[in-house]
Amino acid sequence: MAARQIIIDTDPGQDDAVAILFALACPETLDVLALTCVAGNVPLALTTRNARMICELAGRSDLPVFAGCDSPLGRELVTAEHVHGRSGLDGPDLPEPAMPLQDRHAVDFIIETLRTRPSGTVTLVPIGPLTNIATAFTKAPDIIERVQDIVLMGGAHAAHGNVTPAAEFNIHVDPAAAACVFGAGAPLTVLPLDVTHKALVTPARNAAFRAIGTRVGDAVGALTGFYERYHPERHGADGAPLHDPCTIGWLLQPDLFSARRVNVEIETGSELTMGMTVVDWWGVTDRPANTTFVHDINAQAFFDLLTERLARL
Ligand code: RIB
Ligand code: CA
Numbered sequence: 001m002a003a004r005q006i007i008i009d010t011d012p013g014q015d016d017a018v019a020i021l022f023a024l025a026c027p028e029t030l031d032v033l034a035l036t037c038v039a040g041n042v043p044l045a046l047t048t049r050n051a052r053m054i055c056e057l058a059g060r061s062d063l064p065v066f067a068g069c070d071s072p073l074g075r076e077l078v079t080a081e082h083v084h085g086r087s088g089l090d091g092p093d094l095p096e097p098a099m100p101l102q103d104r105h106a107v108d109f110i111i112e113t114l115r116t117r118p119s120g121t122v123t124l125v126p127i128g129p130l131t132n133i134a135t136a137f138t139k140a141p142d143i144i145e146r147v148q149d150i151v152l153m154g155g156a157h158a159a160h161g162n163v164t165p166a167a168e169f170n171i172h173v174d175p176a177a178a179a180c181v182f183g184a185g186a187p188l189t190v191l192p193l194d195v196t197h198k199a200l201v202t203p204a205r206n207a208a209f210r211a212i213g214t215r216v217g218d219a220v221g222a223l224t225g226f227y228e229r230y231h232p233e234r235h236g237a238d239g240a241p242l243h244d245p246c247t248i249g250w251l252l253q254p255d256l257f258s259a260r261r262v263n264v265e266i267e268t269g270s271e272l273t274m275g276m277t278v279v280d281w282w283g284v285t286d287r288p289a290n291t292t293f294v295h296d297i298n299a300q301a302f303f304d305l306l307t308e309r310l311a312r313l
Contacts, residue, residue, distance in 0.1 A: 021216060
């Protein structure tokens, strides 16, 4: 069976970095066409830097990296240096990137790729704010029906928000973009905090990364080790949630997860709940199910798969 063609839209970010490495370690299953970068965890200049550093760490300086939108739709950018460090990739000591950025804008690359490749053959994997995806859908609505799937990290239902009581970071940064994507009608699979908060990097799991004994294993140990310092009061000594790699785990082995088809709408009116993913979990409205909402994971099997695949790089 041919590998699934994917575009990873990203705001690296330590967990983005692990997701990118995870995907690049599985070429038999995932054909990563490009990385498209967006402002989110840190400003765009840093997300494009960090994305290229991760490509070079994986030995993939050939992979096209595109710069996308540098601010959300109609809102000021909110970043997360307090979580990811000033660079957005604090933890490992990695060299500055040598590979160039692509000249074209990420949004134009997404549009052209969906228009030129056969319909239904390209999956979008957004793991940051949805600004690039929404901008592409608005600029070229014809591409929406050509999307094979959107598999995104974002949102929360019973897990509560991580930026406000109501909202998860990726959705909160650009609620208008999220409303566009969730309302576009393309196939949509969401990996929210409900599942990522069950994918905790425990000390044993971090030690397994470091035991790989390679540059990649050491870097992932440092990336997830740095990222952890922010979370102890939320997740206790168990460790930090590894959000973005859950999208890749779903694409590789969906049977490690549990999901439910539900309607999800995005709050864009109230500042109090701005960016909330309003999940009709019990089907109490007549709103059609638009989302495969992933809510559970076999965490140890997920980490075993991740560690085994990272050892390939
Ligand atoms: O809320 C977690 C999400 O926000 C992850 O994608 C993390 O990288 C940040 O972008
Ligand atoms: Ca991210």
